[in-house]
Amino acid sequence: MHNGVYISAQNHAKSVLQLAKHSFINRKCQNLSNSNSPCDFWHLAKNISNNFISSSFPPLFHPDGTTAISFVSKAELSSQTFAKNSTLDDSGLVPPSPPPSDYFMSSIKIFS
Numbered sequence: 001m002h003n004g005v006y007i008s009a010q011n012h013a014k015s016v017l018q019l020a021k022h023s024f025i026n027r028k029c030q031n032l033s034n035s036n037s038p039c040d041f042w043h044l045a046k047n048i049s050n051n052f053i054s055s056s057f058p059p060l061f062h063p064d065g066t067t068a069i070s071f072v073s074k075a076e077l078s079s080q081t082f083a084k085n086s087t088l089d090d091s092g093l094v095p096p097s098p099p100p101s102d103y104f105m106s107s108i109k110i111f112s
Helices: 002-034 038-053 071-085
Strands: none
């Protein structure tokens, strides 16, 4: 019963967010099409480009003070930091192995 209520609430929230997003975009397009100033266009272009060039993920630093640059080093440093700060007592246990599967993936062929 609770699962159905959760899914219904989740779907409602998604539809409200989608409606708000479309309303916002339509309003921006309407404002831009009614404007005679190139400043409005460049303001919008700057806001859009900032979404792609700025990261919401802060820089990560290795213990020696150097900055993690590659995705791999960021992922490794994040996992090390998480493991170090974790309060979970695993008592040295190893995670369980996945069950065996009879499914085999066919060969992948790449054509250029």
